[in-house]
Amino acid sequence: MEYLTLNHYLLTGAILFALGVIGFATRRNLIVMFLCTEMMFQGVAVTLVAFSKYHGNLDGQSFVIFVLTIAAAEAALALGLVVYLFRRKQTLDAEAWSAMKG
Amino acid sequence: MDNASLILPLLVLIPLLCGFAMVLLPKGRGDIAKVMALGISTGVFVLSLFACYAFDWSRAGDMQLVFNSPWVDAVGVRAHLAVDSISLHLVMLTTFLMPITILGSFKAVKERHTEFYLWLLVLQAAMIGVFCARDLILFYICFELTLVPLYFLIGIFGSANRSWASIKFFIFTLTGSVFTFAGVLYVAWFNTTLGNMWTFDIATLYEAALQLSGTQQAWVLVALLCGFAVKVPLFPVHTWLPLAHTEAPTSGSVILAGVLLKLGTYGLLRFALPMAPIAVVEYAPVIAVFSIIGIIYAALVCWVQEDVKKLVAYSSISHLGFCVLGMFALNVAGVGGSVMYMINHGLSTGALFLCVGMIYERYHTRDMNAMSGLAKRLPIWATFFVFFCMASVGLPGLNGFVGEFLTILGTFTATDVLGIGYAAAAALGLILAAIYILYMVGRVVFGPVKEPDTHGEKVKDLSTREIGTLLPLAVMCIVLGVYPTPWLRSLEPAIEDVIRPARAVLAAQDVKAPQVDGHVSNFEFRTSSLLPEAAQ
């Protein structure tokens, strides 16, 4: 176990992703939920980079660049929305917005 | 690429681009919008006359005025436009009806003019696209694109129950055509399994389809029918039509009855007959039975209507039944009659909807109980109305007769596919048509004068503009009825091409019949074996 193998990276990515999922599902604070989605992103990004290195091509890495860019844009948008929502109801509890109830 | 090849793309693009350009018009200037729309559509009509001029009528069966350029190369989709005589006649019908429709709605549309004319022009572009497309994807895009403008035309400019009508129309036809798309995609996929590249070129797919087995063809036919039968509309998937017609504004109805319904029959003609000939031969009697049920059923339903427009709408269902029936007679007379019927029905029913619209503009009702004896008040209108009614019941010498007679004649003489019983049943429609049309004429045009309350508005007979909309239609009704020769002659070679595969199947059936005692299963052979030249 001297060298880091692909599996280590994949494990890291999976753990990050799983933490993200669990966090998203259990927390109620919108900002925390949002951070959890970011964590899922990073989990996937780590996996992509790992595979990219493993296969010896740059597809995965370039994809990660895309993901990061999109994530940055999305973060700006999402935080803006969160601020807006907070202004509407003075709370960040996700359950306050259940208009989509079927 | 010569100049002639640019005509078809221009025919599609001019209304499309000019239509969208109308968005730039200043708000509230409806007067500019309508004049502009009229100008554009007239221009397109003139351009289509050029197309007729450039078209070589001596080889009317060939695809001409070809425009073929790559579009989405990765999957072999091309912008491929071309017309043979069938397509060209239907394009002419479209371009001829459009200026008339626009002129006819000058007064009817009271607000949001720009949008209204924009959607009409987009609709025109899409319809021309359908008739010219020689690439499947292009065809499908245009086919579905027709839904959007009409959805808005009905949804925004319709009468009371318009939103439900537009939704129903949209969902009904969209659902059907999704299956159609699946069917043709299947043929395209099948083509690749033969070792070819992906392509959606219709002519190539015809050849590929010849390799389909009978069972495969049956599925393709069912898929095609899903979409096209809804569009036609064939009994029992017709119920969207009366609703859409009654709620649509006059111009929407004119275009809907005049051209849009023909997209269904055109689709059947272009795809079902050449692509699934074995299945078509096998199931022609079934489809014919549904057509005949539609003819009689809709005619009887017409007879109990109180709303003039609904009556005309149901009469369309009855008429289109003839159209489909003739097509599945699979002989030149039947299919030729069917195509003539498409043109003629567009003219006469379009005109009837215009007439009904004129009444609605004056009295704000279409209820037959509320009016009678209008011949006294509106003699010019009454003359036109009776005239178009006579064209609609198929009076010899007027246009309706040519199509009707030929479809029935085709059915009658197609003893190998349909035959005399079918023709006799369909001919009952002649009697019923007289009954419901005269019932309407007798109540609305004739009888003691009775007018709905117009709240003090003075009702005038047709204006020059209105006469201008009806007169060209009337003239065409007479020309097509008295001298249909140019149309029939030019259609013949194109139709022979369309029915060739089906005729080959029938010929083979005749040969095989004695060998397999009694019943021949069509599914035992592939069409390609019957058409040696196609296999090469």
Added chain:
Amino acid sequence: MHTLAATNLDLINLAKWIPLLPLIALVINGIVLGAFKPARKFAALVTILAVGGSFALSVAVWLGMGSASEFTSEQAFVIVRAFEWIHIGGFDGFRADVSFFIDPLTVIMLLTVTGVGTLIAIYASGYMAGDPGYHRFFAYIGLFIFAMTILVMADNLLLLFLGWEGVGVSSYLLIGYYYRKPSAVAAAKKAFIVNRVGDFGFALGLMGVFLVFGAVQYDRVLPEAESVYWMQEHGLDDGRGIFSNTIDDADPIFADAELVIPNIVEVGKREAEIFGSDLKKTLLIIIPFLLMLGAFGKSAQLPLHVWLPDAMEGPTPVSALIHAATMVTAGVYMIARLLPIFQLSEYALYTVAIVGGVTALFAATIALCQYDIKRVWAYSTVSQLGYMFLGVGVLSTVGGVFHLFTHAFFKALLFLTAGSVMHALAGQLDMRKMSGLFRKMPVTAILMLIGCLALAGFPYTAGYYSKDLILAEALVAHPWLGWMGIAVALITAFYTFRLWFRVFTGPTEYEMSNEHHGYPSDHAHDDDHAHHGPHEMPILMNAPLVILAIGAITLGFLTHDWVKDMVEHSTAGAARLSEPHSPAHHAAHVEVDPHHTDTAHHDPYHAAHKLVSTITKIGSISMILLAGYFFWFNRKAAERIASAFGLIKRFLENKWYVDELYHVIIVLPLRVFGWLFYLFDRLIIDGLVVDGLLRYTPRLAGEAQTPLARGVLQGFAVVMAIGVIAVLAFVMYSVL
């Protein structure tokens, strides 16, 4: 083969203009005068000139043809081509051109139609004067003459059908001329629809002809039908060739007239084909019955007679022109023209004869008990048309066509004089409300008397000759029909004079009606008629009547031989080639069939002829005297007798309740089906299947998921995760 020196093709070529002139009148009256009000008073002039011009051209064509016997004895005819109409399917396909078939039968019909048409148009110019729809009326008349001339001149069945439906439409428009009168509108509708029922049969018959013979042109179909008939009789191997004309494919637009003489060019090919196909053999039997349906519809025979009496709602000149003299005889013309086809089916002509005979009797009984003058004439027309069908049905085409010809004159005369009475009494038509009008309008009375004599078959009037011809041949062919026909002749004489004596003799009493130009008028006091009471008609209206009256008396003995000559040298005569008592037959086939000798077949015919003429001579005169007794001298007795047969009288007055019967067994059920289908459409197809099943199924599917979708973000996330896991599991499972 005859030399045809006398035939002048240039004159015959004028035939193209015969339908065109009335069409021009239609356009001028309908469009030009429609738009330009002050000129509307010239409408009548336009139509009279056009129809009169057509008559002049018809005479020219007749002259151009030379005398009929000279024309040819080999069924030659002239074809005048105008232009190509409907061609489809290449060389073997369907061809129907706008071209005209000129033979003696056509010429007789043309002369009748345009001649009577001109006279009636002149009468109408006075009768309709002051009517607000003056130009409309004459436009329709133009349309009618156009369609009718097309009908009789057509060289193929499809063009015949064009004329056929064309006269139907003009009849529809003219019956419904007083369009604000609901009864007129209903009658017009009925006429068109009942005719359509006939047309349905005709159209199918036409297609059958095409399927069997491969063509619809007379010049191809009729000779072929004849040779098929020949082979039916003599067997296929008898080797009489087929008459066939090869038609050159030259562009026929306004080509000149050409004389066609059927040639024997092909031996038995199509016949073999026909006899080899069960379908075609069956069709041959059915086709005449289908065509017959068309004829019965147009000519108001049982069971499609119901429209004609109602058609009297139209202006009287229309009743005279369309519903007595010309249009209704189209069915007779058609059967006469297509006789070779009718002969192919064993029972076809017998059926025609039976229907004709029965209709004649049926309608005559109704005419006995009607009180409306025009309705009496209407039923009498139905009855006389029955005679004509009886005539062609027993292969007495000469008799049928001759009766058609004479009937056109005297029936037009009767209707127009009835119109004069009606005009004089402001629309009064009920003969119970008028009496002794002779003193008020003697000219009209005498004119109608002449018409009545002809209709009653008074010796040596026109009707006497033509009726006798039919009855004698009927008596030979089917004696029971012949005797029935004789009975009808007696009834006819009685009801005809019942009307005349009631209206014109006895004490002068009358009750004015209040109609003004077809509509009940509220201000009858302003009306001229109300002031003056019954009066003579102006000279403009009486002059045509005088001509018709002269015709009604003299046509019988003047034209008897001419008509015989003409008809026997037309296709209607050709059909009798193989019939026993036709001279043409003996001339042509004496060697083939030596057993048929002249005497064997002429004797019964002559005997029958003598018998019939004796009976009708005595019968008609005694019936007239009987009617005179009852309705002139002793009307009370007539009433007593009538009341003794009250039930029968009511039955006849109500026209055997046929209208009511049709209403119950046809109209109502169809209407009910209409409603049922509409309900089915709205409730089942649209309501249950479309709006119910198709609309609510997706919605219900959506509703089913609501517990999972509580609107909480986490809930959505969990569902999504489950979905992803499910997909992954599926992929893993199928990969591993």
